[in-house]
Amino acid sequence: MKKNQHFPKLFERGYIAGLEIKNRIVRQPMGTELGNPDGSPSWATVKAYAEAADGGAGIVYMDNAGVTQFHHVGLSIASDPYIGPMSILAKTLKHHGAVPGLQIVHPGRDAAFVAGDDLISSSRVMWEPWYENGGGVPRELTIEEIHEFVEAFGDAAERGQRAGFEIIDVHSACGVLLSNFLSPLNNTRTDMYGGSLHNRMRFLMEVIRNIKQKTSVPLSIRLSGCDFEPGGITIEETIEVAKACERMGADVINITWGSHAEVVNAAGLLSPHGANHVDMAKRIKDAVSIPVMLCGGIYTPEIGEQLLEDGVCDYVGIGKPALADPFWAKKAEEGRSGDIRPCIGCGVGCHDRGMLSGGMVQCAVNPTLYQFDREYFPKTDRPKKVAIIGAGPAGSTAALTAVECGHDVTLFEGREVGGVLKEASVPVYKEDLGLLGKYYQRQIAKSNVKLVEENATPETIATGDFDAVIVATGGKVRELNLPGLDSDNVIYAMDLMKQGCQLDADKVVVVGGGIVGAEAALILAEDFGKDVTITTRQDNFFVPGVMGIAYMTRLAMAGVKTKTRANLVEVKDGKPVFSTMNGLEMMDVDAVVVSPGFLPTSQMRDDIEQIADVDTYVIGDAKAPRLVMDAVHEGYKTAINL
Numbered sequence: 192m193k194k195n196q197h198f199p200k201l202f203e204r205g206y207i208a209g210l211e212i213k214n215r216i217v218r219q220p221m222g223t224e225l226g227n228p229d230g231s232p233s234w235a236t237v238k239a240y241a242e243a244a245d246g247g248a249g250i251v252y253m254d255n256a257g258v259t260q261f262h263h264v265g266l267s268i269a270s271d272p273y274i275g276p277m278s279i280l281a282k283t284l285k286h287h288g289a290v291p292g293l294q295i296v297h298p299g300r301d302a303a304f305v306a307g308d309d310l311i312s313s314s315r316v317m318w319e320p321w322y323e324n325g326g327g328v329p330r331e332l333t334i335e336e337i338h339e340f341v342e343a344f345g346d347a348a349e350r351g352q353r354a355g356f357e358i359i360d361v362h363s364a365c366g367v368l369l370s371n372f373l374s375p376l377n378n379t380r381t382d383m384y385g386g387s388l389h390n391r392m393r394f395l396m397e398v399i400r401n402i403k404q405k406t407s408v409p410l411s412i413r414l415s416g417c418d419f420e421p422g423g424i425t426i427e428e429t430i431e432v433a434k435a436c437e438r439m440g441a442d443v444i445n446i447t448w449g450s451h452a453e454v455v456n457a458a459g460l461l462s463p464h465g466a467n468h469v470d471m472a473k474r475i476k477d478a479v480s481i482p483v484m485l486c487g488g489i490y491t492p493e494i495g496e497q498l499l500e501d502g503v504c505d506y507v508g509i510g511k512p513a514l515a516d517p518f519w520a521k522k523a524e525e526g527r528s529g530d531i532r533p534c535i536g537c538g539v540g541c542h543d544r545g546m547l548s549g550g551m552v553q554c555a556v557n558p559t560l561y562q563f564d565r566e567y568f569p570k571t572d573r574p575k576k577v578a579i580i581g582a583g584p585a586g587s588t589a590a591l592t593a594v595e596c597g598h599d600v601t602l603f604e605g606r607e608v609g610g611v612l613k614e615a616s617v618p619v620y621k622e623d624l625g626l627l628g629k630y631y632q633r634q635i636a637k638s639n640v641k642l643v644e645e646n647a648t649p650e651t652i653a654t655g656d657f658d659a660v661i662v663a664t665g666g667k668v669r670e671l672n673l674p675g676l677d678s679d680n681v682i683y684a685m686d687l688m689k690q691g692c693q694l695d696a697d698k699v700v701v702v703g704g705g706i707v708g709a710e711a712a713l714i715l716a717e718d719f720g721k722d723v724t725i726t727t728r729q730d731n732f733f734v735p736g737v738m739g740i741a742y743m744t745r746l747a748m749a750g751v752k753t754k755t756r757a758n759l760v761e762v763k764d765g766k767p768v769f770s771t772m773n774g775l776e777m778m779d780v781d782a783v784v785v786s787p788g789f790l791p792t793s794q795m796r797d798d799i800e801q802i803a804d805v806d807t808y809v810i811g812d813a814k815a816p817r818l819v820m821d822a823v824h825e826g827y828k829t830a831i832n833l
Contacts, residue, residue: 197526198492200499205249205506207482208409208442210357212249212290212506215499216520219447219486219508220252220294220360221541222265224551225561230257230267231276238563240280244287246513247520250506251284255294255362258340258347261302261309268295268347274354281355293356294413295347297340299368300329300377301451311336312371313378313385313394318420318450329371337384337394340368345401352406358443359408361398364415366450369395373414373432376422392432399439411484412436413445416471420450426471430478437479445484445508446472464622466494466503473503484508490534490623492523514541514554529633532556533626539820543736555820556627558588558827568595568831575658575833578603580647580795583610584819585811586663587631588826590640596831600639601655605646608632610665614688618710619718624819649795653803659833660805662796663826666789666812675762676785684711684786692719696782700767701725702759703786704732709742711784716749723749724778726757726769759785789816 195202205212225235232240236254243251256268256277267273277293284291300312303326312329322328332340348359363369371377372394378385384393395412402410414432418424433444448467466472467487476483486508489495495507512519515534522531533556540553540560554560559567575598579590582604590602607613609628616625635642652660668685675681680696684707687694692714701712704727715721725732725746732753734742746753757769757776767783769776793809800807808829811822 195524197528198496198523200496201492201507202524203499205482207358207411210290210409213288214247214249214520214524215506216248216250216495216523217292217484217486217506217508218243218246218248218251218253218289218513218520219445219510220255220362221510221514222254222546222552223561224254224265224546224549226254226266230260230265230269231273232266232280235561235563236266237279237283239561240283241287242517243513244284244289245521246517247524248289248509248513250292250358251289252292252294252360253280255296256347256351258295258297258343259309265296268293268350268354269343271350274350277351277356278354281357285355285357290358291356292358292360292411293351293354294360294362295344295351296362297368299366299371300326301366303327311368313374313391314371314380316377316379318366318376331380334382334384341394341397341401344398345405348402348410349405352408357408358411359402359406360411360413360445361395361402362413363395364413364418364447366418369398370415370418370424370450373428374418374420374423376420388428388431392435395432396435396439399436399441403440409442410440411443411445412441413447415450416446416448416468416475418450419448423450426474430475433475433479437481441481443482443484443506444475444479446475446486446504447508448487464488464490464619464626466498469498469503473501476502476504482506486510490536491531492519492528511536511541511554514552514560515556517560529630531630533623533630535623535627535819536620537819538737538741539818543738544820547737553820555818556584556823558824568592571597571833574598576656577601577833578647578652578655578657578660579663580652580660581610581663581665581811581813582608582631582635582642583663583665583811583822584612584627584631585665585813585822585826586610586661587635588823589661589663589810589830591631591634591638592827592830593833594639596833598830598833601641601643601657602635603643603645603647603651605644608635608642614685617688617691618714621710627819649798649802652799652805657803657805660799660803660807661826661829662793662799662807662809662813663811663822664792664795664813666816667792669787669790671759671785671787673759673761675765678762678765678783680765680781681762681783681785684708684784687711687784694719694721694782694784696721696780698722698780699724699782699784700778700780701784701786702767703727703788704729704734704753704755705786705788706734706738706742708784708786709734709746711786712751713742713745713749715784716746716751724752724754724780726754726759728756728758730755791815
């Protein structure tokens with residue numbers, strides 16, 4: 192085998208129980224939610240599998256498949272009629288160059304959050320934050336039902352093999368049914384399936400035995416190295432479970448982290464750039480003699496190569512990075528890692544607006560993901576001369592898309608390509624936003640986009656003979672008009688970010704409970720040890736979705752105090768005064784960080800239209816301050832419809 196000159200370890204041939212794999216990259220199950228309502232694959236599913244295999248990974252898992260018939264947003268392998276439709280997926284993966292893998296599962300307690308209707312678990316226990324957010328209490332399985340599920344897992348694996356899948360993965364991690372039994376927090380049973388670790392892993396061991404009796408393909412077991420739920424699964428117990436899986440006949444251990452409830456570690460939200468929990472992963476690798484797969488935070492080929500070089504694992508798994516760029520592996524193999532569109536770890540498209548909404552999985556930075564209803568970059572038959580003002584995520588996406596579609600594009604940016612991604616990437620756990628900015632810089636430099644490094648004016652547009660102009664000037668900080676804001680100890684959060692959050696103060700109040708305020712509070716508390724309180728006028732903090740849960744978790748861990756229903760009315764003698772339910776309250780702090788949000792900047796369009804006869808569009812935060820996903824997708828859609 193010819194040695195890859197760019198990433199020799201990543202592209203080294205591998206073997207799992209005699210199964211040959213062309214490289215050490217595994218496209219981990221991340222789902223598509225493109226299937227039919229009955230759990231069978233749609234033609235969009237088939238196209239998604241073909242695209243994933245074309246991406247170059249050695250093994251490709253996609254959607255997991257339910258072992259019993261229940262309402263669920265994924266696929267099903269619950270009965271023999273599914274073998275035929277599922278065989279199309281296996282053949283598609285193989286025809287496009289990947290080893291076809293199938294993960295089988297029952298979501299257990301997590302069914303409530305993936306549109307499921309079979310809410311079961313080891314015990315009547317739901318993780319408290321999820322219960323408070325509407326998660327129902329699961330029904331406890333009887334011993335007879337456990338035995339039925341053991342057979343169901345074995346039968347599902349056999350159907351997967353008959354359908355042509357060449358490796359079967361049993362999902363036993365992240366809060367699904369089998370991990371509910373492994374967890375001492377979720378499993379409070381007093382029978383043969385609860386109590387000691389030996390008893391808690393009994394269900395999984397019986398599943399492995401049943402599958403090995405019914406199939407001959409390699410068997411992978413996915414485990415959470417640690418689920419990070421208080422009183423939950425620990426690394427010490429996972430090591431023992433992994434060793435037991437090997438003794439029972441498992442051929443590979445597939446390691447992930449956290450649970451779907453514990454989003455900071457499960458989804459890698461607010462995590463520093465780099466592989467997650469490497470030391471713990473190495474402990475599992477050293478405890479078994481069968482191969483180990485590892486996923487979590489492996490956003491770049493460089494990270495994956497280092498893990499293999501250091502002997503942390505035998506295969507590296509990519510999930511969300513394969514949504515951001517389905518051709519992650521292929522680009523790495525060609526030495527084009529700089530062309531890989533980086534995942535920013537936001538959880539918005541894949542989690543909030545994807546599987547947790549019951550809809551198709553999306554990606555914040557990849558607006559073409561699973562858009563099979565049209566060409567990704569339809570060539571225009573009427574090329575236009577297009578001006579784009581602003582090179583943040585919205586403007587950069589619009590420029591790259593429009594030029595790909597055949598338009599003549601001029602991009603105006605007075606600062607640097609990437610816009611406020613520079614400030615947004617100040618927190619160490621937001622480094623990937625900075626990588627996205629660098630990605631745009633590289634792609635624009637390589638494209639036919641004409642970059643003009645100056646701010647455009649209405650006169651620039653009026654004299655430029657443009658057919659269309661896209662205003663992507665971003666939002667502007669909302670300025671408050673309150674007494675005392677000119678005090679020396681008051682600073683706007685965005686200005687604080689620009690100066691690296693250096694602040695000569697011990698006690699700080701951050702006014703404003705959005706993303707910028709939460710980040711300022713975290714940095715001040717975690718990195719600089721400040722005594723921080725964050726306030727909002729609302730009843731609660733309004734960072735949406737799983738990222739909101741992650742922020743609230745980290746703020747609590749950092750000791751940041753929260754104060755709701757508090758409206759800043761003035762700063763008096765350097766002390767902030769709030770209107771609260773109890774009247775006016777003054778807070779004794781050394782510094783006030785103001786994070787009042789952003790306003791749109793669509794005035795540029797109005798000014799242009801007054802002096803120029805040109806089609807104008809406003810996108811991204813210039814239209815309405817929102818998330819990166821909204822900016823990117825709006826830039827793409829505007830460009831393909833010029």
